[in-house]
Amino acid sequence: MSTHAPRGIPPAAGSAGARAFPGPKPRQALFWTRESVGGGVAKRPGSRHIIRCARCAPCSLAVDGRRPLSSDAPEIGGPAATRVEAWAGARDALTTVVPSIVAYGVVWGGLARQAGLSLGELVAMCLLVTAGTAQFVALPMLQSGAPAWLLVVTTYIVNLRHYLMAASLAPYFAHLSRGRLALLAHGITDESYALTTARFARQPAHPAYFAGSAAATYVAWYVGAAVGGVLGGRIPDPHRYGLDFVFPAVFIAILARTIQARWQWAVAGVAALVALAVKGAVGGTWHIAVAGLGASALGIWLAPRTTAFGSAAPAADPGNRPAPRR
């Protein structure tokens, strides 16, 4: 049996998997997709499915479907696929977002010390809150002695965007158990989400890729925050060196790359006007909630019905990958 046959599934007699692979030695097959033959979802015993390797078609297998395909997807990939995908996620994160996350973490760690947090409290905050943006927003509030409930409410509001990311990632993870999903949920960050959706638009979706990119994101943030906390007092004045500007700069950079369609400009424009008006009139952090939640309502009428976001996969057929987001 060749190295690129999937684990756990014996090749059916006479299937393509038993054929010798012509030409150069193939890479180990790691990316299995499937397509039904004769339109059957694999609930009917006897309906045939093709388990197809996306990298090398000759090692595809035809199997009889005895249970929903969604439940056997992890073993089709096997532990080797999980490892490779996890590393791919971590590597992609390292070469793109990790440097800026570390830099961010250093800045945050320094600001946290200036906001009066001890090194231990700073580390505890990273481990407990697990959300960089919310931690940034919380610092000036901690410094000014804002009440705890306001910190918690603000954190919730700032993190509302995770609902969107979770909703659009969920269809890719249809075959995972609830426990795994609950664990993976911790990995939803701006960066891991961006990397993962970009990857899943091109390659068969594997949850390990998401987990790998999320792990790299977390480690980068912890390392950066710890370094920043140790250097803390020695970063004299973040304002003078423009380090506080990193914060709005990242948001603006993400917006600049995201906004393409006219309706997106409309949402951003209204959000900007409302935020400035509320901030000017009321102060505090209310402008984030009011403008963020209010201006999004425009999307209900203006956003296109077909491309709202990538969760287009019908639940009945988890083998289909959702359409790319744009």
Next chain:
Amino acid sequence: MRSGLLLTFAAMGAVTYLTRAPLLLALARRRLPSWVERYFAALPIALLTALALPLVILPTGGGAPAWMTDLPAAVTVAVLARRTGHLLVAVAGGVVLAATLRALLG
């Protein structure tokens, strides 16, 4: 270590998890109504705009007003991000310009 602070952090972490887990668990096999999807599609744009814009336009207190230093830097970030597609390049360029303008005008 202040225990009240730790409790606050734990609560912040709990509400953060509350934004991550429920939909991932609920929607792995189901879909949202279409209008909710469109609302969510607009949410990050509105949220990031609301977070960023006041920071680069409204006065920060001390030194040159933000619209003279941070706003040009913000425009630079947006242009760099669109041209290069690189987050790090865009942010670094903006930070350098913001620091320069603050040093010159402040």
